[in-house]
Amino acid sequence: xxxxxxxxxxxxxxxxxxxxxxxxxxxxxxxxxxxxxxxxxxxxxxxxxxxxxxxxxxxxxxxxxxxxxxxxxxxxxxxxxxxxxxxxxxxxxxxxxxxxxxxxxxxxxxxxxxxxxxxxxxxxxxxxxxxxxxxxxxxxxxxxxxxxxxxxxxxxxxxxxxxxxxxxxxxxxxxxxxxxxxxxxxxxxxxxxxxxxxxxxxxxxxxxxxxxxxxxxxxxxxxxxxxxxxxxxxxxxxxxxxxxxxxxxxxxxxxxxxxxxxxxxxxxxxxxxxxxxxxxxxxxxxxxxxxxxxxxxxxxxxxxxxxxxxxxxxxxxxxxxxxxxxxxxxxxxxxxxxxxxxxxxxxxxxxxxxxxxxxxxxxxxxxxxxxxxxxxx
Amino acid sequence: xxxxxxxxxxxxxxxxxxxxxxxxxxxxxxxxxxxxxxxxxxxxxxxxxxxxxxxxxxxxxxxxxxxxxxxxxxxxxxxxxxxxxxxxxxxxxxxxxxxxxxxxxxxxxxxxxxxxxxxxxxxxxxxxxxxxxxxxxxxxxxxxxxxxxxxxxxxxxxxxxxxxxxxxxxxxxxxxxxxxxxxxxxxxxxxxxxxxxxxxxxxxxxxxxxxxxxxxxxxxxxxxxxxxxxxxxxxxxxxxxxxxxxxxxxxxxxxxxxxxxxxxx
Numbered sequence: 220x221x222x223x224x225x226x227x228x229x230x231x232x233x234x235x236x237x238x239x240x241x242x243x244x245x246x247x248x249x250x251x252x253x254x255x256x257x258x259x260x261x262x263x264x265x266x267x268x269x270x271x272x273x274x275x276x277x278x279x280x281x282x283x284x285x286x287x288x289x290x291x292x293x294x295x296x297x298x299x300x301x302x303x304x305x306x307x308x309x310x311x312x313x314x315x316x317x318x319x320x321x322x323x324x325x326x327x328x329x330x331x332x333x334x335x336x337x338x339x340x341x342x343x344x345x346x347x348x349x350x351x352x353x354x355x356x357x358x359x360x361x362x363x364x365x366x367x368x369x370x371x372x373x374x375x376x377x378x379x380x381x382x383x384x385x386x387x388x389x390x391x392x393x394x395x396x397x398x399x400x401x402x403x404x405x406x407x408x409x410x411x412x413x414x415x416x417x418x419x420x421x422x423x424x425x426x427x428x429x430x431x432x433x434x435x436x437x438x439x440x441x442x443x444x445x446x447x448x449x450x451x452x453x454x455x456x457x458x459x460x461x462x463x464x465x466x467x468x469x470x471x472x473x474x475x476x477x478x479x480x481x482x483x484x485x486x487x488x489x490x491x492x493x494x495x496x497x498x499x500x501x502x503x504x505x506x507x508x509x510x511x512x513x514x515x516x517x518x519x520x521x522x523x524x525x526x527x528x529x530x531x532x533x534x535x536x537x538x539x540x541x542x543x544x545x546x547x548x549x550x551x552x553x554x555x556x557x558x559x560x561x562x563x564x565x566x567x568x569x570x571x572x573x574x575x576x577x578x579x580x581x582x583x584x585x586x587x588x589x590x591x592x593x594x595x596x
Numbered sequence: 597x598x599x600x601x602x603x604x605x606x607x608x609x610x611x612x613x614x615x616x617x618x619x620x621x622x623x624x625x626x627x628x629x630x631x632x633x634x635x636x637x638x639x640x641x642x643x644x645x646x647x648x649x650x651x652x653x654x655x656x657x658x659x660x661x662x663x664x665x666x667x668x669x670x671x672x673x674x675x676x677x678x679x680x681x682x683x684x685x686x687x688x689x690x691x692x693x694x695x696x697x698x699x700x701x702x703x704x705x706x707x708x709x710x711x712x713x714x715x716x717x718x719x720x721x722x723x724x725x726x727x728x729x730x731x732x733x734x735x736x737x738x739x740x741x742x743x744x745x746x747x748x749x750x751x752x753x754x755x756x757x758x759x760x761x762x763x764x765x766x767x768x769x770x771x772x773x774x775x776x777x778x779x780x781x782x783x784x785x786x787x788x789x790x791x792x793x794x795x796x797x798x799x800x801x802x803x804x805x806x807x808x809x810x811x812x813x814x815x816x817x818x819x820x821x822x823x824x825x826x827x828x829x830x831x832x833x834x835x836x837x838x839x840x841x842x843x844x845x846x847x848x849x850x851x852x853x854x855x856x857x858x859x860x861x
Binding site: 230231232234235238239242268269270272273284288 | 668671672675787788789790791792793794796797
């Protein structure tokens with residue numbers, strides 16, 4: 220029998236995430252919006268609230284709760300701050316290749332610190348040549364004794380300047396078809412976060428470039444099998460990355476709907492609240508419908524992921540729908556606000572800017588269409 | 597072992613207060629459309645219990661009276677760190693006023709066994725009578741302190757507390773076992789944690805119905821309630837807007853005069 224309800228425990232996860240977001244994230248949104256910088260109090264609170272531990276197995280200091288619980292947490296946090304949810308979702312991207320492909324030694328060395336929030340993670344795949352086709356990347360490695368030497372540049376890396384542990388994809392200098400993934404640690408000679416981006420939205424979530432200039436990585440930091448690194452890196456970007464973006468998008472979509480309802484109930488026009496107008500109700504209905512469809516797509520994909528079933532197409536559909544819907548909802552909510560929708564005092568302007576960033580993150584809608592079409596062909 | 601019992605109540609979510617309607621026939625709140633949450637002041641009572649457990653050890657039992665969905669708030673208590681949950685649930689308990697509620701809860705506390713300290717919120721956000729704690733203390737023949745804003749310390753069985761009164765507070769010594777009804781000033785309730793939720797998997801919620809309590813039906817629910825709500829209305833408030841004209845100085849002067857006339861300073 221298909222059961223579309225959340226369990227009692229999942230309801231409690233949602234409540235825990237909501238309480239966390241309201242008490243630890245919401246008070247910092249103003250500061251993050253103003254400075255555009257990561258708020259380290261929020262990062263510390265994320266660690267204390269075990270948010271980084273959700274998908275890490277219990278034997279390595281995590282909670283082992285899986286991807287549905289992660290999606291619940293991300294949705295609730297993104298409803299208040301898409302920037303914080305984005306930061307959190309990318310911590311998991313950095314963790315995932317170690318969880319899936321790390322040796323026992325690597326797991327013991329890195330995962331407990333990543334679960335507690337003592338160490339922060341990210342993944343370095345995207346390059347100026349693109350992120351959706353990582354085979355075109357130009358970052359290379361070559362063997363030097365027992366070490367590897369990495370040279371190249373990664374861009375649009377979320378958490379670039381705060382991460383301590385970065386899983387990096389690089390191409391064999393002598394074999395352009397062979398890729399390997401390495402665990403690079405902050406402070407390694409030849410590695411540095413370089414340019415920091417100033418994004419249109421998700422202010423408070425750091426994005427930037429990573430530069431590798433003869434960065435020496437010991438062989439112990441090779442993740443998985445040499446030459447088979449594409450699979451390792453894609454384990455992060457694929458289902459986990461898109462699943463995370465579904466959480467971020469659902470949060471923004473839900474926030475837009477609530478903000479639209481609040482404003483439309485308070486704004487009086489022609490002697491009555493504008494919520495009474497059919498034109499406004501059409502928008503509300505569309506947002507509500509999109510939210511429910513997005514949840515059905517997203518949580519189904521996460522449930523499959525929890526079962527270890529292949530779910531790349533399901534996540535592509537969920538990511539496509541939720542990101543597009545969040546952008547549409549932000550525009551509709553701004554329209555409902557009229558002139559107020561252009562004023563920074565109103566949260567909708569933040570949702571508009573944040574929604575814009577949802578599109579390209581973890582693959583544009585066009586890339587999602589390609590994945591979906593391929594599965595149908 | 598030091599035993600703490602915390603009384604908790606499931607109330608309609610105050611954040612959705614505008615959706616709570618009054619049934620014109622029964623004069624009760626129609627709760628079906630609004631999700632139930634733990635009464636906020638009861639969270640402060642839970643937090644106090646958890647802090648005391650850290651200091652002096654012991655175990656915490658959270659108890660609630662309500663329909664089956666109220667079990668969700670007991671699960672929340674277990675996730676916060678309570679050791680046991682007890683739900684008193686039966687149609688016979690329905691329609692209880694504060695007196696019958698306190699009586700039923702007192703019978704539940706008796707059935708749990710000995711309790712050194714019984715904590716509850718000072719009031720519930722829906723009924724707001726502030727009677728349940730004191731009435732329960734009468735049924736259990738225990739001392740009660742209401743308006744507890746600080747539990748300052750203990751020596752042997754005497755506990756020092758600060759309790760809120762209008763324009764100040766009083767310092768009291770109370771001998772345990774006792775009932776304390778707490779205010780929001782007492783502490784900041786912790787958020788429930790994911791690992792707390794996992795730990796709660798192993799904790800049971802016990803459900804006791806009318807038969808389990810073994811008391812006459814006439815003392816429970818509507819039948820056992822000496823008070824009834826004869827009327828309940830939504831209060832309406834209106835704001836009047838008056839634009840003050842003139843120069844800045846003139847406007848300030850007029851505003852000050854108006855505030856003074858209104859007795860605001």
